[in-house]
Every structure is written in structure tokens, then in C-alpha cells.
Amino acid sequence: DRGMYRAKEKGGNCYQFVSDDLNAQAFERLMLEKGLMRALSRSEFVLHYQPQMSQDGQLFGLEALVRWQHPIRGMIEPNEFVTIAEEAGLIDKLGRYVLRRALSEYTAFCDELELTQPIKLAVNISPSHFLQPDFINQIETILSAFPSDRFYLVLEVTEGVVIQSMDDISDTMEALRKLGIGVSLDDFGTGYSSLAYIQRLPFDTLKIDQSFVADILNDANNTAIVDAILSMASSLGVTVIAEGVETEQQCHFLEQRGCTLYQGFWFARPAPLEQLLERGIFNTVKPEICTSETEETVV
Numbered sequence: 001d002r003g004m005y006r007a008k009e010k011g012g013n014c015y016q017f018v019s020d021d022l023n024a025q026a027f028e029r030l031m032l033e034k035g036l037m038r039a040l041s042r043s044e045f046v047l048h049y050q051p052q053m054s055q056d057g058q059l060f061g062l063e064a065l066v067r068w069q070h071p072i073r074g075m076i077e078p079n080e081f082v083t084i085a086e087e088a089g090l091i092d093k094l095g096r097y098v099l100r101r102a103l104s105e106y107t108a109f110c111d112e113l114e115l116t117q118p119i120k121l122a123v124n125i126s127p128s129h130f131l132q133p134d135f136i137n138q139i140e141t142i143l144s145a146f147p148s149d150r151f152y153l154v155l156e157v158t159e160g161v162v163i164q165s166m167d168d169i170s171d172t173m174e175a176l177r178k179l180g181i182g183v184s185l186d187d188f189g190t191g192y193s194s195l196a197y198i199q200r201l202p203f204d205t206l207k208i209d210q211s212f213v214a215d216i217l218n219d220a221n222n223t224a225i226v227d228a229i230l231s232m233a234s235s236l237g238v239t240v241i242a243e244g245v246e247t248e249q250q251c252h253f254l255e256q257r258g259c260t261l262y263q264g265f266w267f268a269r270p271a272p273l274e275q276l277l278e279r280g281i282f283n284t285v286k287p288e289i290c291t292s293e294t295e296e297t298v299v
């Protein structure tokens with residue numbers, strides 16, 4: 001059975017030998033799945049936040065990124081458990097937890113520091129959660145517990161969301177827009193990219209996947225893709241953020257090609273809010289977030 005499931009996981013039409021390794025992996029996975037259920041009830045998750053910066057070094061937004069503070073294994077990165085949470089049917093619970101916690105931490109932080117300038121707060125949502133029929137109700141319920149003038153909420157979804165019916169996504173996005181919530185298309189360029197849906201769906205932001213940025217200085221194909229994304233987004237009036245900017249050279253190169261917003265280790269690694277404060281990140285809030293154009297969409 002284990003061999004068969006593994007072969008199916010790999011896309012089927014292949015064979016997999018059952019080995020000690022595979023047994024160990026299956027056991028490890030089972031332990032993580034069980035652990036996740038416990039972790040949700042015991043609030044073992046913590047959030048780190050990564051700044052999204054403009055080319056002139058000002059803070060444009062913050063992306064909340066979940067980590068699992070495992071009692072034995074220590075800090076576990078999301079790539080190790082988000083897929084398991086999705087497959088185990090726990091991702092909506094995790095998504096609600098992260099959203100509530102991000103709003104609660106950020107608003108408490110604003111109160112303590114008397115920060116009045118609203119900022120873009122981005123939270124990742126898995127496609128299967130985003131497409132739940134009562135998703136909008138869930139979001140409304142969570143938001144109702146928080147003051148609406150401290151942040152402009154943006155939900156980040158990957159392209160996996162678009163394999164579902166266009167009409168369903170479009171309705172959800174429209175309802176979010178009415179609530180003043182933006183939607184960002186994360187890891188753009190890696191999935192089922194089709195220009196048709198970008199044009200039809202009201203995404204606020206496209207996030208160029210870090211794989212394109214990593215090689216941008218050496219790989220002409222990547223440069224061509226980034227150029228195409230930037231020019232398409234500009235004609236559609238969509239904001240673009242380049243992800244995974246690790247060096248000054250990458251940043252400079254992107255800037256020359258017309259990119260104005262960046263996220264990556266070059267600017268700041270994800271960290272708790274207090275650490276970002278110590279690093280002076282909040283001294284540089286980008287004033288245009290609060291212009292009248294965006295004020296009406298602040299939630």
C-alpha cells in the first residue's frame with residue numbers, strides 16, 4: 001500500500017520500491033500530522049514578518065509567515081508542514097489561526113507604539129481554504145474583532161487557486177474587494193500561468209517568484225520573463241513585488257527594469273515584530289499607503 005500511495009503521490013504511472021527509507025518517511029509524516037492537530041489546539045505556532053520595501057528603502061508592507069515551535073524539534077519551517085496540513089484537512093484551521101494572530105499581534109503592536117500609519121499586512125491563504133464556500137464569512141467574523149484603521153489586509157494566494165472555476169474565484173475576490181481586502185498572486189510564474197486569468201481577475205499585486213530573481217543576473221530567459229511580467233502588470237495597473245531579492249545587484253538590476261517593490265533577505269529576513277522594530281524598519285513607513293486613493297480600501 002505504501003509503495004502504491006507513494007507512486008500515486010509522484011503523479012502515478014510509475015513504480016516505487018518500499019524501503020526502510022520510505023517507511024521512515026511515512027512514519028515521520030504520520031507523526032507530523034498528529035503533531036499538527038495537537039499544535040493547533042496548543043497554539044504552538046508563531047509568526048515572523050518580512051518587510052516589503054520600496055526602492056527608496058521605505059516600508060510598504062509586511063508578510064506574515066508561520067513557523068511551528070515544536071516542543072521537541074524546535075522551529076519548523078512552513079514548507080515542512082503546510083502541505084501536510086492541506087492534505088490532512090487542517091489548513092483552514094491553520095489559516096484562520098494565522099490571520100487572527102497576525103491581526104492581533106499587529107494591532108497590539110500599533111497600540112503600544114502609537115503607530116497610526118496603516119500598512120499593508122499580507123497573510124498567506126492556501127487555495128483549498130480560499131475556495132471554501134463560507135470563506136468570506138470566516139474572514140468577516142475574524143475581522144470584526146479588530147479595529148479597521150491600522151492596516152490594509154492583503155491575502156496572498158498561489159496560482160493553484162486558479163485551476164478552480166474562474167467564476168467562483170471571481171466572486172470571492174469581488175466580495176473581498178467590497179470588504180476592502182486585496183488579493184496578491186504569490187509565486188507568480190511557477191504555476192498554471194495564463195494571461196487570461198490575470199486580466200480577468202482583480203489581483204492587486206503579482207509577486208514574481210524568487211526562482212526568477214535568483215538567476216536574473218545570469219539567465220537571459222529569466223530576465224525576459226521578469227520584463228514580460230513587469231510590462232504586463234504595468235499595462236493592467238497591477239502592483240508587482242519581486243520576491244527573494246538577496247543582493248544589491250539583483251535589486252539594482254530589477255530597479256533598472258522598472259520594478260519598484262521588493263521583498264528578500266537583502267532588505268530583511270522574516271522576524272518577530274519587535275526585532276523588526278529594533279532594526280528600524282518602522283521608521284520608514286511609505287507615506288503613500290495612506291493616500292486618499294487607498295484610504296477607502298483600508299479595513
Ligand code: C2E
Nearest residue numbers: 065066077078079082098124125126244245246263264265
Ligand atoms: P511565500 O509566501 O512565497 O513566502 C516567501 C518565502 O521566501 C518565505 O519562506 C521567506 O522566508 C522566503 N524568503 C524571503 N526572502 C528570501 C530571500 O531573499 N531568499 C530566499 N532564499 N528566501 C527568501 P518561508 O517563511 O519558509 O515560507 C515558505 C512558504 O510557506 C511561503 O512562501 C508560503 O507559501 C508558505 N507559508 C508561510 N506561511 C504560511 C501561512 O500562514 N499559511 C499558508 N497557507 N502558507 C504559508
Ligand code: MG
Nearest residue numbers: 063124156186
Ligand atoms: Mg506569500
Ligand code: MG
Nearest residue numbers: 186187207243
Ligand atoms: Mg512567494
